[in-house]
Amino acid sequence: MSTVRDAAFDVLRSRGLTTVFCNPGSTEVPLLTDLPDDLRFVLALHEASVVGMATGWAIGTEAPALVVLHTTAGLGTAVGAIATARVNRAPLVILVGQQDRRHVALEPFLTGRLEGLAGDYPVWADQPARAQDVPGALARAWHEAVTARGPALVIVPMDDWRAPFDGEVLAAPARLLRPAAVPDADLAPLVQLLTGARSPAIVAGAGAAWDPLVALAERLRCPVFQESFGARAGFPQDHPQYAGVLPADRARLRERLAPHDVVLAVGAPVFRQYVYAPGPLVAPGTSVALVTDDPAEAHRSPADLAYLASPAAVCARLTTLLPTRTASAPRATAPGASPSGPDDAPLRGRPLRAAHVLSALASRLPADTVLVEETPSSRPDLHRLVPARTSLGFVSAAMGGLGFGVPAAVGLRMALPDRPVVAVVGDGAALYGLHALWSATHYRVGALFVVLANGRYAVMDRLADDQGGKAPWPPFTEVDVRGLARSLGCPARRVDSYDELTATLDEVVPNLAAREEPLLLDVTVAVDLDFQP
Known part of the structure; x- marks a missing residue:
């Protein structure tokens, strides 16, 4: 006898949703146990990393990615990442588990008050009225995610998966065309x-x-x-x-x-x-x-x-x-080197600055590099020094919340295994998404993570200075990003000097496209508050 689960898998296959990004909970076990061999399960250790990796995958493939979240805890923890996916216009189909439909009215343990929990960030959300409506809701969620280019959410009680299915998928067209001509x-x-x-x-x-x-x-x-x-x-x-x-x-x-x-x-x-x-x-x-x-x-x-x-x-x-204008095309100023030049760091005994690191990267990265940015205090230098030469030459979190860079780079590299992928992140931002390094290591995702470590939230310090006051938050210079990465199984190196930096990049960058394991560089940089967002 065909079940709702069987029909749902058929819908997922027909829409290309065969990679499942997930951090599982008990309400998802009936769906995920004995997953068919043609569906790939990708584990992340935190729901923000689950959604962040799926967002990177969706950006890289230019198609919806599938996410499975665990009732209130999973959806609630992932809301910030869902908001980022929405503002980044990344199409996601998000399945959220719910307690057994037969006693959910009594609010048993792990019952989720899920409708509305993610606010207006999903482009569409639904909890099907019947178990038999779940496959159609998934098909519609795929269409909604594609059309609105954002996350579409389907809530499914755990007992629905084993319910019998009558063979008819309702609520979504088999094919939807979107003509784009403009009169x-x-x-x-x-x-x-x-x-x-x-x-x-x-x-x-x-x-x-x-x-x-x-x-x-x-x-x-x-x-x-x-x-x-x-x-x-x-x-x-x-x-x-x-x-x-x-x-x-x-x-x-x-x-x-x-x-x-x-x-x-x-x-x-x-x-x-x-x-x-x-x-x-x-x-x-x-x-x-x-x-x-x-x-x-x-x-x-x-x-x-x-x-x-x-x-x-x-x-x-x-x-x-339009007629061709006769005016001369403007010649914009090309991105240039660091104001003081990267070579002055070792010559004058000065500490590394973010601009030195970015300039060294810019001179070495191939033109087709996918560059993920999450380093707010260094973003102006990155824009100035590392021009995007492809549409994925600069990828960032348009929402502004931290935690996007590391998992997004993992998802992008999984989606684009033949392209070099580099994430440039601040240490404060990296701490929100380091869980994804375990996934990168386990699934042999050969991305390079360059962490600009100044031991503080430099943007916040600058904003406090602009207010003419003193920030109450301390620096976090005790944090060892390299040690944290290694604890998650990810190879990592500390870089403290310009010579170490250039030697490491000269070793690693030429083989980035073929790399099969991640690498994190924990690069010590001086605090530079002389920037404007």
């Missing part, structure tokens, strides 16, 4: 705006498609900025028209965009900020247009003209409709 008549207002622009500019975000956007930028002969706090690079950062990352405060944003009378944001919000400052986002006389396939992004952006449409389709069509 020329609908594009006419944007064509008119850009044709009449004296000095246009583009802001590229994580939702942009590289090739069509490059063609459009070259047609317009305009500078292209990267959105601040983006989930990934929206434009090649070694392109001569690349103009850098937009500032994350209104005064500097207005100043940066003031020379431009038309600003077109593509796959990016208008505009991502950090610390509040008064005043408008752009100077008077600057018109802002937006192209995005994210409804929430379109609806909340204070743009003069917004398109809810495929950025790739819109950019491709605009390139044919």
